[in-house]
Amino acid sequence: MKLRPVTADDGVERVRFDCPGCESPHVLPVTGARAWGFNGDHAAPTFTPSILITYTGEDEGCPVREVCHSFVTLGRIQFLGDCTHALAGLTVDLPEVP
Numbered sequence: 001m002k003l004r005p006v007t008a009d010d011g012v013e014r015v016r017f018d019c020p021g022c023e024s025p026h027v028l029p030v031t032g033a034r035a036w037g038f039n040g041d042h043a044a045p046t047f048t049p050s051i052l053i054t055y056t057g058e059d060e061g062c063p064v065r066e067v068c069h070s071f072v073t074l075g076r077i078q079f080l081g082d083c084t085h086a087l088a089g090l091t092v093d094l095p096e097v098p
């Protein structure tokens, strides 16, 4: 399994995966108005469209804007060139979640 379901009180189903680029989890809604397209396969997930995540990180005490932009297709994650982490431009397997 590469996804873990996330339960919430709002009735929206979400899934979580561990992003090897950010080394932190990303959570996507798969039902509701803002849902991603999802093939329903927790072992080899595909999401559409791309996943763009921005957040504020830190570099030697200074805040920096971090970008993680990816396509997840059949259990593999393709990081686009605008990612700020070390896996930009690479495609790797999504890790298994415990």
Ligand SMILES: [Zn+2]
Pocket (backbone or CB within 6 Å): 019, 020, 021, 022, 023, 026, 053, 068, 069
């Ligand atoms: Zn990420």
